[in-house]
Amino acid sequence: MLDNALQVPEADRLGSVEDLDRIVDADAQVQETPEALLEHMDDSSGARRVISLTELRHDMIYAGPSSYPLYEYKRTDGDDGPVAEDDVSETIGAAEVAERATEAGIDDGVVNPTLNLGLSEVNNDRFAVALASAYNDWLLSQLDDCPNLVGNAVVAPQHPERAAEEIDRVADEDDIVGIQLPASGLMPPPGHRQYEPLYDAAESNDLPIAMKSTVGNKSFGQQYWWAQSFPEDFVYQHGFVQMRNLTSILFEGIPEQYDIDFVIQGAGIGFVPFFTHRLDDHYLELGYEIPALSQLPSAYLSESFYWTTNPMNQPAGGDPQFAAMVNMIGPENVLFGSDLPHGVTDLPETVVDRLADTVTAGELAAVMAENTERVYGL
Amino acid sequence: MTERYAIADVDEFDGDGSRVISEVEGQEIAVFRHEGEYYALANFCIHQAGPLCEGALSGSISTDEDGWDWVYDDEERYIVCPWHGWMFDIETGRSPKDERYAVPTYDAVVENGTVYAVR
Amino acid sequence: MTQNLKQQSLTSVDELETIVDADAHAQASWDDIISHLDDGHERFERFFERSPAPGSEMNLYHSPTPTYLYEDMKERDDGSTGLYEDAGLEDTAAVTARIGVDKGVVNPTLILNLNFVRERDYAVAIMQGYNDWLVSELDEYDNMVGNLIVAAQDPHRSAEEIDRLADEDDIAGVQLLGTALVPPAGHPSYDPIYEAAEANGLPISMHTSGAGMKPFPEQSFWAETYAEDHVTQHPFAHIANATSVLLNGVPERYPDLRFVFQEAGIGYVPYLIGRLDTAYHEFPSEVPALSAPPSEYVSDTFYWCTQPLGHTAETPRHLAWLVELVGPENLLFAADAPHPDFDTPEELFDRVRAYFSADEVAAMMGENAVEVYDIE
Numbered sequence: 001m002l003d004n005a006l007q008v009p010e011a012d013r014l015g016s017v018e019d020l021d022r023i024v025d026a027d028a029q030v031q032e033t034p035e036a037l038l039e040h041m042d043d044s045s046g047a048r049r050v051i052s053l054t055e056l057r058h059d060m061i062y063a064g065p066s067s068y069p070l071y072e073y074k075r076t077d078g079d080d081g082p083v084a085e086d087d088v089s090e091t092i093g094a095a096e097v098a099e100r101a102t103e104a105g106i107d108d109g110v111v112n113p114t115l116n117l118g119l120s121e122v123n124n125d126r127f128a129v130a131l132a133s134a135y136n137d138w139l140l141s142q143l144d145d146c147p148n149l150v151g152n153a154v155v156a157p158q159h160p161e162r163a164a165e166e167i168d169r170v171a172d173e174d175d176i177v178g179i180q181l182p183a184s185g186l187m188p189p190p191g192h193r194q195y196e197p198l199y200d201a202a203e204s205n206d207l208p209i210a211m212k213s214t215v216g217n218k219s220f221g222q223q224y225w226w227a228q229s230f231p232e233d234f235v236y237q238h239g240f241v242q243m244r245n246l247t248s249i250l251f252e253g254i255p256e257q258y259d260i261d262f263v264i265q266g267a268g269i270g271f272v273p274f275f276t277h278r279l280d281d282h283y284l285e286l287g288y289e290i291p292a293l294s295q296l297p298s299a300y301l302s303e304s305f306y307w308t309t310n311p312m313n314q315p316a317g318g319d320p321q322f323a324a325m326v327n328m329i330g331p332e333n334v335l336f337g338s339d340l341p342h343g344v345t346d347l348p349e350t351v352v353d354r355l356a357d358t359v360t361a362g363e364l365a366a367v368m369a370e371n372t373e374r375v376y377g378l
Numbered sequence: 379m380t381e382r383y384a385i386a387d388v389d390e391f392d393g394d395g396s397r398v399i400s401e402v403e404g405q406e407i408a409v410f411r412h413e414g415e416y417y418a419l420a421n422f423c424i425h426q427a428g429p430l431c432e433g434a435l436s437g438s439i440s441t442d443e444d445g446w447d448w449v450y451d452d453e454e455r456y457i458v459c460p461w462h463g464w465m466f467d468i469e470t471g472r473s474p475k476d477e478r479y480a481v482p483t484y485d486a487v488v489e490n491g492t493v494y495a496v497r
Numbered sequence: 498m499t500q501n502l503k504q505q506s507l508t509s510v511d512e513l514e515t516i517v518d519a520d521a522h523a524q525a526s527w528d529d530i531i532s533h534l535d536d537g538h539e540r541f542e543r544f545f546e547r548s549p550a551p552g553s554e555m556n557l558y559h560s561p562t563p564t565y566l567y568e569d570m571k572e573r574d575d576g577s578t579g580l581y582e583d584a585g586l587e588d589t590a591a592v593t594a595r596i597g598v599d600k601g602v603v604n605p606t607l608i609l610n611l612n613f614v615r616e617r618d619y620a621v622a623i624m625q626g627y628n629d630w631l632v633s634e635l636d637e638y639d640n641m642v643g644n645l646i647v648a649a650q651d652p653h654r655s656a657e658e659i660d661r662l663a664d665e666d667d668i669a670g671v672q673l674l675g676t677a678l679v680p681p682a683g684h685p686s687y688d689p690i691y692e693a694a695e696a697n698g699l700p701i702s703m704h705t706s707g708a709g710m711k712p713f714p715e716q717s718f719w720a721e722t723y724a725e726d727h728v729t730q731h732p733f734a735h736i737a738n739a740t741s742v743l744l745n746g747v748p749e750r751y752p753d754l755r756f757v758f759q760e761a762g763i764g765y766v767p768y769l770i771g772r773l774d775t776a777y778h779e780f781p782s783e784v785p786a787l788s789a790p791p792s793e794y795v796s797d798t799f800y801w802c803t804q805p806l807g808h809t810a811e812t813p814r815h816l817a818w819l820v821e822l823v824g825p826e827n828l829l830f831a832a833d834a835p836h837p838d839f840d841t842p843e844e845l846f847d848r849v850r851a852y853f854s855a856d857e858v859a860a861m862m863g864e865n866a867v868e869v870y871d872i873e
């Protein structure tokens with residue numbers, strides 16, 4: 001049934017990936033190293049001094065193996081060939097990301113950090129604030145030479161007032177198009193009122209908030225104790241992080257109070273229809289507890305929440321799931337994300353192949369470029 | 379064409395907050411007395427067809443101006459479905475959670491001590 | 498968008514021969530449980546007599562806010578009626594009849610939180626008392642069977658409990674509660690339970706609870722309301738347990754054992770299976786316990802209860818699509834009677850009838866459950 005139900009008339013389809021005008025990646029990643037970040041901290045900074053005593057081991061700075069590339073060596077292309085090309089101790093700067101994007105046929109991209117996706121789990125709040133600012137300065141210097149890339153500035157949720165100041169500081173930079181609020185390990189969850197300054201600053205600077213998940217979560221809500229292997233954690237951690245955060249953001253009324261677009265990254269899109277049905281159901285049945293909203297959660301989700309495609313399931317195998325999910329969410333809320341350079345299987349043609357028969361050429365152009373351009377004002 | 383059903387005598391009501399449910403021509407209609415006025419609704423929930431008007435009446439919780447504190451308005455003008463808790467305003471039939479959702483209402487007219495549901 | 502109507506679709510639930518609620522509930526009171534205790538649980542009985550609040554003293558459950566919905570179900574002074582009062586089996590049967598369900602597979606209510614009980618002896622006592630109460634209750638109803646509960650705190654005693662009661666006509670399966678199950682369900686410590694269930698030909702049902710989970714791996718801290726907690730708790734527990742069962746090779750060790758997942762709906766299942774297969778292909782050396790992709794074991798031995806289906810009134814066809822992605826042959830209609838987020842049979846039937854054949858619809862509405870639980 002699905003195969004038929006999803007088809008669009010042939011005349012409305014896009015031929016192939018070559019027929020797209022532009023491809024814009026909503027989720028590329030640079031890979032910063034502690035050394036590079038230290039260079040962007042003042043000599044007089046106590047945080048700099050103490051961080052330097054860790055011998056710059058990222059696992060001593062961030063709360064644990066929360067950054068994806070640590071696990072890359074375990075990953076294969078499905079055929080036992082390793083996919084890890086990059087060591088987490090090497091910098092992958094913007095120029096290199098741009099080069100790899102071009103090879104993949106991507107025109108423009110919005111970059112996110114790698115190590116600093118673990119920022120929410122940095123125990124020491126001063127370090128977190130210092131690492132965020134240092135990353136943003138490093139990123140700006142990287143982006144200067146890359147006309148095709150822009151970036152999200154990262155903020156430390158540990159200190160929302162400082163996060164707000166950081167947003168004000170970098171918002172006018174041409175290359176900063178949004179905020180990255182690292183999704184994993186975010187405690188309290190993002191609907192909590194302590195984040196008001198951060199949301200105020202994002203809204204007044206008209207910047208969307210991206211939230212990317214990672215694995216190895218140590219904090220409350222979800223923890224990876226008892227996962228016996230990396231895949232066990234990988235299977236559910238991303239989705240848990242996003243669903244927990246979204247519940248908090250919605251039920252505590254953030255989208256009612258703020259006009260902010262949210263870009264949800266790292267967990268794929270397959271959980272979104274299920275979760276939307278579930279949120280709406282709770283809103284209608286437990287309305288007493290959700291006075292902060294004036295319409296169904298699904299209405300806010302379609303107005304201001306965007307979902308990046310990565311990671312795509314492997315192998316594709318004729319599975320209509322992805323196409324069905326895009327159709328249920330609505331192609332206007334889906335953003336192509338490559339996860340480059342860490343992802344290797346989420347190339348533009350992967351997405352285009354799985355959607356070619358099931359969305360119109362116009363919708364596909366939106367997923368592959370225009371939605372991201374609109375959300376980020378590119 | 380207007381339909382008009384006799385539901386109850388006014389003295390069957392036990393003051394504000396009371397209700398009478400009657401079956402007329404195969405459908406159940408509830409009349410509530412609220413602040414001296416009468417309001418008529420179908421005893422039918424649009425969610426999963428539950429017996430809406432057999433549920434409890436309730437006030438409503440909203441947020442204050444800065445969006446954080448919860449404020450309880452104790453005017454009990456919402457009927458809460460006993461099956462899954464959906465709420466509807468007895469005056470308008472509309473859900474306070476989403477105005478697009480509404481249950482059928484009738485005009486409640488009192489004549490010679492009888493409450494009629496008119497539509 | 499073509500609707501692709503099947504030739505032989507059903508038009509009304511009345512055309513179905515059997516509608517089974519694969520997740521009905523009955524609530525045993527503490528008195529019911531204690532009055533059915535065998536000898537050997539004196540320590541538990543003494544604790545229960547002396548503690549000012551035994552339920553909360555032994556149990557780590559705590560919801561962030563009261564479960565309002567349940568409160569609203571109660572009979573009130575103003576004459577408004579609730580759905581049920583005591584949630585004993587009598588009320589379950591009444592609600593079942595009222596919404597047009599023919600048969601039910603009974604699970605606990607209060608005891609859904611058994612995993613939250615700290616002391617192993619107490620959990621074992623509750624297991625035995627509840628199970629004997631259940632068997633005697635089920636005797637009264639021709640159309641109800643039940644899952645005996647096991648105490649995850651003591652897998653060996655649980656295995657003995659399975660052996661003790663498996664021959665009872667009304668015992669159709671084993672309930673291994675999913676929420677707060679530590680370690681998660683794929684851990685080898687549960688092998689005695691799986692071994693006994695498989696040997697006795699009983700499926701494992703895993704039911705979750707809605708809020709208040711304190712132990713690893715998902716926790717309630719920071720959920721400000723029951724709603725906030727409840728949205729995530731049910732699916733998270735199933736996702737974590739199903740992942741653990743699969744990636745740790747339980748279906749390889751117990752190939753004939755079936756699993757039924759209850760109370761989280763079905764929409765998360767395609768997402769979960771997609772990620773499991775992705776993990777299997779991308780990290781093959783990390784999943785040595787399996788010889789085939791997880792989806793294959795899932796389609797052979799995993800069943801998913803449909804309730805709560807969620808709010809799909811605005812886009813009913815999406816529910817049909819999700820049903821197709823999971824596979825109608827692996828779905829069991831569940832009402833959750835008499836709990837307050839129950840689904841009527843129409844809630845599933847109306848959304849799927851036009852998209853699936855009469856046989857497929859009949860299977861998900863009842864026949865799959867009849868087969869899995871071997872209901873007469």
Ligand code: FES
Pocket residue numbers: 423424425426427428429430459460461462463464
């Ligand atoms: S039938 Fe009324 S709330 Fe569901």
